[in-house]
Amino acid sequence: MTTVRVALGDRSYDVVIEAGLLARAGALLKPLSRGRTMVIVADANVTAHLATLQAALSAEGIASEAIVLPSGEATKSWAQLAALTDRLIELGIERGDHVIALGGGVIGDLVGFACSILKRGCGFVQVPTTLLAQVDSSVGGKTAINTPAGKNLVGAFHQPALVLIDPDVLDTLPARDLRAGYAEVVKYGLIDDPNFFAWCEANAAALLAGDPAAREHAIATSVAAKARIVGEDERETTGRRALLNLGHTFGHALEAEAGFSDRLLHGEGVAAGMALACGYSAAQGIAPAADADRVVAHLRDVGLPHDLNSAGIDADGETLVAHMLHDKKMDAGTLPFLLTRGIGQTYLDRTVDLGLIRTFLDAQRN
Known part of the structure; x- marks a missing residue:
């Protein structure tokens, strides 16, 4: 226990x-x-x-x-x-x-x-x-x-x-739902634990196949990470807990476009959202392109959405940003984004230009 x-x-x-x-x-x-x-x-x-x-x-x-x-x-x-x-x-x-x-x-x-x-x-x-x-x-x-x-x-x-x-x-649990939940496991590695992300790369197949040791390690590590962050910032007043929303701003927009239906499960939206957050960070020169590629490759390897196409979304940037404007994290007319300087280096950015987000999302459709 x-x-x-x-x-x-x-x-x-x-x-x-x-x-x-x-x-x-x-x-x-x-x-x-x-x-x-x-x-x-x-x-x-x-x-x-x-x-x-x-x-x-x-x-x-x-x-x-x-x-x-x-x-x-x-x-x-x-x-x-x-x-x-x-x-x-x-x-x-x-x-x-x-x-x-x-x-x-x-x-x-x-x-x-x-x-x-x-x-x-x-x-x-x-x-x-x-x-x-x-x-x-x-x-x-x-x-x-x-x-x-x-x-x-x-x-x-x-x-x-x-x-x-x-x-x-x-x-x-159906295999699709298990994979969707796995997206939230990967998230903890991407936030601030690159060693756990590497563990995920090595052990995802065993975890998804039902290996008890891999499954329990992933759950215990994830819960401990979340408990630590929640203990530091229960109500997102300092920004620390906001790190847990990695992938969610992009992901919720994709879910909204899918009508919050089984077309795109929450974890699938988060997976695609994390890939987009990493991709945007790389496109802006904030993160190494190799790290963004590594995230995409891992999500693709485990069968999770890793871009707009694999998420089944064909909306343009304007439409997706319009969904984002309903995000509950809007503050004084600005929308904070979780971006990354590399695997395990997620940070909160309150200065993101939504015009750049629109342009980036439009480019992902090509």
């Missing part, structure tokens, strides 16, 4: 990582149950994992109630938020209770946001079942829903009380 502490004062919590953990989760959840029925909100795709979790709770004498929601990005909506909060109120959730989010990032984001506003804030636990959620969205307390204008535009910072990660649940 690996335990990573997210150090946030009185909001600190543990991320527990262990193969087979789901079947033993009851013992870890019992202190949070308060002798009451625990409510689990689950993705419709993880009913088998839901049964395992409910059995684990029952083994510790904990009753549970399940709410099963549709899978897919469309679930992060006003309609589903309203329906979920109404149902939680019907079930008698109290401020001292902890709702369990079982699923990928969509469920974690929606449940976390619902718990941030329900009765002015109740507790929740993250039990992520996708690689993307395990290494990124389940840790750090960012919760949100989407709106027609863009992704994650309505939300709140609301930290979970506990995160339980069982790498074995990835055995049931």
Whole structure:
């Protein structure tokens, strides 16, 4: 068992990582149950994992109630938020209770946001079942829903009380979703850990093929990196946490152009976005072209989008920049970008000329 502490004062919590953990989760959840029925909100795709979790709770004498929601990005909506909060109120959730989010990032984001506003804030636990959620969205307390204008535009910072990660649940994850989650693993190497990026280059095939040691190492390293950054800058006030958005400004624009649909999964958008951020940095003479080429080659080798074409996007620069202008990170009319001086040297640039971004994106279509 690996335990990573997210150090946030009185909001600190543990991320527990262990193969087979789901079947033993009851013992870890019992202190949070308060002798009451625990409510689990689950993705419709993880009913088998839901049964395992409910059995684990029952083994510790904990009753549970399940709410099963549709899978897919469309679930992060006003309609589903309203329906979920109404149902939680019907079930008698109290401020001292902890709702369990079982699923990928969509469920974690929606449940976390619902718990941030329900009765002015109740507790929740993250039990992520996708690689993307395990290494990124389940840790750090960012919760949100989407709106027609863009992704994650309505939300709140609301930290979970506990995160339980069982790498074995990835055995049931479709290969495309596993690859999409892997993009967020690579991100930690590109931010500030070139040795981890080199490890990814050497071990990605084994990780994606299900090698337990590679999988657990990648998850533990990623969670530790995110916990460290979140502990330094919980609400993105210093710019340190913003480094975790590498690839996201470009990527969210691609997702918006794809209609936030299964045409382009979030991790796929991030992969293409990271390649574009590295490519733009190289085009501006900020980063070595060889490093940008190395990133593209690795993403291509593992089957992830690495440019506009492989992401299935044919929009021009003007259209994509228009999507970016809805980004929640807009500040005083400027849009910060995560650029790089090389692998492991990501930095925040608040002075990027959007005209240069338009020109760069137009050039990528040729």
